Amino acid sequence: MLNLLMKIVRTGRVTEHHDSGTTIPPRFRGKVAWKDSQCRSCEICREACPTGAIAFSNGQLVVDNNACIFCGRCSEVCEHNALGHTAEYQLAVLRDHLSEKIKATLKRSLHIRHVDAGSCNACDWEMTALNNPVYDLQQYGIDFVASPRHADMIMVTGVVTRNLTQALTMTYEAVPAPKLVMAVGACAASGKVFGNSYAIRGAADTIVPVDIYVPGCPPRPAALIYGLLLALDRLGGNHK
Incomplete structure (x- = not known):
């Protein structure tokens, strides 16, 4: 029992608090970011999206976050680097x-x-x-x-x-x-x-x-x- 208590003291707090920030892994894919200035409206990203989460409205790219599975296909096929995943996960x-x-x-x-x-x-x-x-x-x-x-x-x-x-x-x-x-x-x-x-x-x-x-x-x-x-x-x- 004493050894267990000493281990707890040495380990310290491991629980994360929401407002203290969360460590994001380097390869994590979060919210899709769109660069208007680099987009050519070729809509290849829309065709590549497996769940139909990407659409274009009046020349503006719209991402349905509820349908997005953050697979990265849109950024992979974009020849103009207009799309990319950010580390943002607070999408509720x-x-x-x-x-x-x-x-x-x-x-x-x-x-x-x-x-x-x-x-x-x-x-x-x-x-x-x-x-x-x-x-x-x-x-x-x-x-x-x-x-x-x-x-x-x-x-x-x-x-x-x-x-x-x-x-x-x-x-x-x-x-x-x-x-x-x-x-x-x-x-x-x-x-x-x-x-x-x-x-x-x-x-x-x-x-x-x-x-x-x-x-x-x-x-x-x-x-x-x-x-x-x-x-x-x-x-x-x-x-x-």
Whole structure:
């Protein structure tokens, strides 16, 4: 026991705080940046995008972050170096007119029920990391619960499959009102990653009303924490 205590003292704090900055790996791909001055509107990037996340409107490039899987294909095929990935991962967005619902829901600690609606498990692994000593989600008063009847929020991962549509619907109905729903990752946020299939119903918001979208394939644990804190309105003036 003494050796364990000494090891803890030597190790010190390992938990990251959201406002202290997060170390980004050198090869990390975040939000797509577009250089207007270098773009020739050839639209090769749009054709190369596997999920249709890139579009052009009035000569301006528009990226649907919910559908983007940050694969890097757009920047690879661009001959004019007009596209590139940044290190920005704080891409979570809230649906409009959520303030009153959030105030009514989140007067206390936030309890979450996870629903895998048909994911590849990549997002699920990132969510699991939220409870490790590095991210330590409980430091924010947020915890996962086993029953939807004890939850304030549902975090949905994966494109919604036909086989799991009923499970998602029943879980949503079991959560006491008012309740929030977060779509985690490009599959749940856009439903475009796997295309059209008889086995797929689509994005999470085609089945249940979604309040928070966290893009990524998969999103980093820090990106998930950003989305949760954005919903909790605990970011002060840091959020965009």
